[in-house]
Amino acid sequence: MNVISLDSIFALGEMKSQPAPEASGCTTSSCGSSDGPSDMAPEVWEKVKNHPCYSEEAHHYYARMHVAVAPACNIQCNYCNRKYDCANESRPGVVSEKLTADQAVRKVLAVAAEIPQLSVVGIAGPGDSLAAGAKNTLNTFDQLSQLAPDIKLCLSTNGLALPDYVHRLKATNIDHVTITINMVDPEVGQHIYPWIFHNHKRYTGIEASRILHERQMLGLEMLQEAGILAKINSVMIPGINDEHLIDVNREVKKRGAFLHNIMPLISDAAHGTHFGLTGQRGPTAQELKALQDKCEGDMKLMRHCRQCRADAVGLLGEDRGSEFTAEKVMLMDVDLDGAGFEKRETYREHVESERATRHASKAAAIAEVAHIAGEKPILVAVATKGGERINEHFGHAKEFQIYEVTAKGAKFVGHRRVDLYCEGGSGDEDGLETIINAINDCVAVFVAKIGGCPSKSLEAAGIEPVDSYAFEYIEESALAYYASYTERLGSGAIHEKIGADASIRQGAYTARRA
Amino acid sequence: MAYKIKASDCTVCGACEAECPNEAISFKKGTYVIDAAKCTECQGKFDAPQCAAVCPADCCVPA
Numbered sequence: 001m002n003v004i005s006l007d008s009i010f011a012l013g014e015m016k017s018q019p020a021p022e023a024s025g026c027t028t029s030s031c032g033s034s035d036g037p038s039d040m041a042p043e044v045w046e047k048v049k050n051h052p053c054y055s056e057e058a059h060h061y062y063a064r065m066h067v068a069v070a071p072a073c074n075i076q077c078n079y080c081n082r083k084y085d086c087a088n089e090s091r092p093g094v095v096s097e098k099l100t101a102d103q104a105v106r107k108v109l110a111v112a113a114e115i116p117q118l119s120v121v122g123i124a125g126p127g128d129s130l131a132a133g134a135k136n137t138l139n140t141f142d143q144l145s146q147l148a149p150d151i152k153l154c155l156s157t158n159g160l161a162l163p164d165y166v167h168r169l170k171a172t173n174i175d176h177v178t179i180t181i182n183m184v185d186p187e188v189g190q191h192i193y194p195w196i197f198h199n200h201k202r203y204t205g206i207e208a209s210r211i212l213h214e215r216q217m218l219g220l221e222m223l224q225e226a227g228i229l230a231k232i233n234s235v236m237i238p239g240i241n242d243e244h245l246i247d248v249n250r251e252v253k254k255r256g257a258f259l260h261n262i263m264p265l266i267s268d269a270a271h272g273t274h275f276g277l278t279g280q281r282g283p284t285a286q287e288l289k290a291l292q293d294k295c296e297g298d299m300k301l302m303r304h305c306r307q308c309r310a311d312a313v314g315l316l317g318e319d320r321g322s323e324f325t326a327e328k329v330m331l332m333d334v335d336l337d338g339a340g341f342e343k344r345e346t347y348r349e350h351v352e353s354e355r356a357t358r359h360a361s362k363a364a365a366i367a368e369v370a371h372i373a374g375e376k377p378i379l380v381a382v383a384t385k386g387g388e389r390i391n392e393h394f395g396h397a398k399e400f401q402i403y404e405v406t407a408k409g410a411k412f413v414g415h416r417r418v419d420l421y422c423e424g425g426s427g428d429e430d431g432l433e434t435i436i437n438a439i440n441d442c443v444a445v446f447v448a449k450i451g452g453c454p455s456k457s458l459e460a461a462g463i464e465p466v467d468s469y470a471f472e473y474i475e476e477s478a479l480a481y482y483a484s485y486t487e488r489l490g491s492g493a494i495h496e497k498i499g500a501d502a503s504i505r506q507g508a509y510t511a512r513r514a
Numbered sequence: 515m516a517y518k519i520k521a522s523d524c525t526v527c528g529a530c531e532a533e534c535p536n537e538a539i540s541f542k543k544g545t546y547v548i549d550a551a552k553c554t555e556c557q558g559k560f561d562a563p564q565c566a567a568v569c570p571a572d573c574c575v576p577a
Binding site: 071072073074076083098127131132133135197200201202 | 525526527528529531532533560561562564567568570571
């Protein structure tokens with residue numbers, strides 16, 4: 001069994017416990033992280049600090065898994081067609097095998113014993129987690145809350161059935177719920193949802209969207225009252241709801257949503273979805289970022305979503321689901337008494353002490369570049385396999401993380417997938433060209449190592465390959481680079497890169513470990 | 515008078531089984547099937563057959 005080596009996460013390999021540091025000295029304004037403990041109430045930080053989908057910082061350290069126990073759905077979306085399943089494909093609504101509640105529980109315990117980074121189990125379909133009476137979802141959660149109480153449980157839903165279950169979810173200790181909200185105006189909704197099934201009836205047209213909208217708002221308000229953190233997912237569909245998502249952002253913020261996650265439409269004729277078949281395009285990287293920037297006010301915006309499969313396993317951006325198929329899990333010796341609890345506990349303690357040091361070190365790095373405040377921001381791409389470090393070889397990267405750097409800090413603003421297309425896609429595509437297109441809006445790419453050939457092509461495209469920060473922390477390195485970049489720009493040694501956009505890979509595929 | 519499931523179009527999501535008021539739908543040999551003896555097409559209970567109304571693949575049809 002291929003376990004994620006802790007040494008690969010912490011490049012320096014220190015798994016020993018460290019003394020708890022003094023107060024980190026990270027104040028609200030100086031901390032570069034967009035979602036550190038200084039940005040929220042302590043009780044909220046407690047809830048999100050180990051949840052990779054709710055905290056950008058946590059996603060560098062913690063893994064999640066989805067169990068596909070909810071195949072039935074109660075609405076139809078124009079971007080979804082669950083008949084299509086390619087095992088190498090990664091997008092919501094897609095799974096390789098559906099599980100019963102008992103199979104799911106066994107799978108979770110097997111994964112929890114193997115992957116100490118696991119902190120969250122979510123149910124995200126492949127249909128809707130609360131459709132069909134939510135039977136499998138609640139059964140799975142009830143068992144897991146007994147057998148693995150240290151693991152957080154969460155779910156995502158379209159919200160139609162949510163008001164019927166908020167109290168039940170609260171009673172099961174679920175404190176994270178994601179609602180997919182693509183509109184707050186049924187006029188817009190009718191172009192996204194052809195029908196819903198509600199109160200024993202199929203509704204179509206504008207009425208369907210009106211009911212869905214009312215139920216989503218009611219559900220969100222009930223979550224807020226119950227003290228359950230709500231994340232809102234929105235799919236950005238150019239020409240249909242792109243500008244409208246600013247209204248969505250305002251309405252969900254008003255109702256207490258914790259986090260808004262605006263994702264690009266994934267649309268490809270090969271997926272057989274309505275949007276795919278009618279040629280509806282997804283947004284470019286810059287269109288997506290511009291909309292996210294507009295929506296980012298006093299509400300947090302999620303930028304690190306990988307739009308993962310309803311049966312994904314591992315850190316965000318990787319999927320180890322194929323190691324834990326129902327068949328393989330049946331053959332594993334699964335310890336039903338909270339397998340691996342101690343390993344997970346040790347890992348969590350380690351992350352806690354690591355983080356405190358990190359907050360202080362980021363603040364120090366920001367102080368170093370204070371003299372260049374007010375200079376233009378730059379984007380840099382980073383090859384990493386976790387732990388907030390530059391620790392991946394250029395040629396092995398399945399994705400690049402994108403940071404926007406100013407003198408105020410390096411902010412995670414997105415990721416770009418560059419893994420290879422599976423058969424059926426355009427497999428003959430030049431890999432290096434794909435990467436350059438995906439990170440073309442960046443001025444540099446930070447890697448642990450890179451060969452001479454790709455370096456030349458990158459330089460020709462105006463992207464500086466940088467391996468001098470190998471195995472160092474991302475944010476500190478980005479700030480040091482920013483200082484040198486600004487200085488070189490000022491002296492005329494390099495020229496500003498203007499107007500380059502990047503493409504978002506459509507129907508990108510699962511990142512698999514070699 | 516009964517409905518049936520076109521197995522070739524069925525995604526095996528089970529939404530129909532949960533909605534059927536007669537418990538006429540069950541999972542057999544990799545797909546869902548409707549027991550014609552129990553199916554009433556939901557007459558007297560609902561405006562439309564529930565399986566057909568909820569099915570994402572529109573594969574619940576008159577037998």
